[in-house]
Amino acid sequence: MHVFENILNQNRPIRLLTTLFNNKTIPHALLFTGVKGVGKKRCSIAFAMLCNCTDLRFLSGIDDEPRINPCGHCSSCKKIKSGNHPDIIIIEPSGTYIRIDQIRNLCRLLALKPHEAHLRVVIISDAQALTTEAGNALLKELEEPPSGTLFILTAPQKSDLLPTVLSRSQVIGFNPFSLNDLVSILKSGHGANHNDALIMAAMAGGSLSTATTMWKSKNRIDFIRQRKWLINFVNTCIMSEPSPDMLFASALRLAKNKEFFLDSLKVIKSWLRDLVIYKYSPEKIFNKDMTDEIKEISENIAEEPLLCGIKAVDNAQKKILANSALRLTAEIMIIKLARV
Ligand SMILES: [Zn+2]
Structure with a gap:
């Protein structure tokens, strides 16, 4: 199963991530930036799978270089994919914001040892929605990260985060989709005619999920x-x-x-x-x-x-x-x- 190759248009960030993994230089915190709907969250989950897979595979990637991939079938991969892994924690806005209570609950979990993961992964999706209070509580965890834990934050751009949080994260930028890519995906994957695909793609502003949601x-x-x-x-x-x-x-x-x-x-x-x-x-x-x-x-x-x-x-x-x-x-x- 090509976990990474299923994520379109993000060769560069994936190459950076697999290099960090291969070189054993994974930092405590990563920040994925890019417009909504380009694969930041999917990539976070794929990387959590990679870091915990018990049966890693080398598969030929888009550029024909063998690329390391999680197997997608071992017990760890299956649990992460189905959202049932106890050590892969996903925090998302509840309504408009990520609130202090959500981060307090996270801190309680992080005070305990991971259940089974080789690397526990905390994904904070749409970190721009952290309230100032929640951002400051998270900062304490980033300043003294619990061992064996990786934080992955996602946000549209670096300036959306508190500078103190930003300074503790390694930033990886995700590309917007080009107009031509969106048009061809809408045509080949969703049966759109050329003119309609062009209009939808123009409105989507580089976001694949926006283009497909609008189309549907x-x-x-x-x-x-x-x-x-x-x-x-x-x-x-x-x-x-x-x-x-x-x-x-x-x-x-x-x-x-x-x-x-x-x-x-x-x-x-x-x-x-x-x-x-x-x-x-x-x-x-x-x-x-x-x-x-x-x-x-x-x-x-x-x-x-x-x-x-x-x-x-x-x-x-x-x-x-x-x-x-x-x-x-x-x-x-x-x-x-x-x-x-
Ligand atoms: Zn696996």
Whole structure:
């Protein structure tokens, strides 16, 4: 079983991890950074399997070099895969945050010896969601790590963590998926036609899980239809002076429901991002089917207001995830966009 080769597009991080394993230089804490849905958590679990497998295999990897892999079949591998290994501990946000109680419970577990693992692995998924209190409690464990224990934290970027936590972790960056990779996965793995795949991939911002979730969503046809409206709406906001009536009507339409609003924000963000990216690396834009329009707008608007627009969208995303009122959140974001 090719445990690592099932993780797409992450050859470099996997090579770094297998080198740490082969050289017996695994640190106490690793931090995996990268956008959501690129394989950080899957890789954490695969590495926990590797560190505890009793029947390691050398299998030829994508680059044809034999690569060490966990077997996937021994008792340890099976337990980890099914989420039943007592020494592989996964901490995730409960709601919006990872709270102090979760870290206190973890500390109690870590005070005991591992049950059976060669290397106990604590995976803190979405570590950016640690409250300050929880982050500080975790820091105590990182400062004096219990022996035979590896911490793996995952987060979108380094700056999402407390600097003290960051300084105790070895960082491994995970790549976003390229537009072309996402398009071909949606086409070959999910039967999408080329145009639809291109639109979904553009909205996904480099995240495989976002692309596939959107593709499977019951709102899929809506996204494809709404994309044009959303892009026209953003262009009106940033390029002309929209009337208050238009702004409030748009807020009402966006705030239809939570899922729809969040997906619409991905479209808006991907569009604003492309307007910035076009200035530096036009070949890296996501919305490639609309290159002419991106070129025209990008050349007529400065970078800074676009970055402010992206920040307004980020804030709205956070507010929605924290269950703020949808319509008010939409109105605040749109007012900021219109001032861009
Ligand atoms: Zn195994």
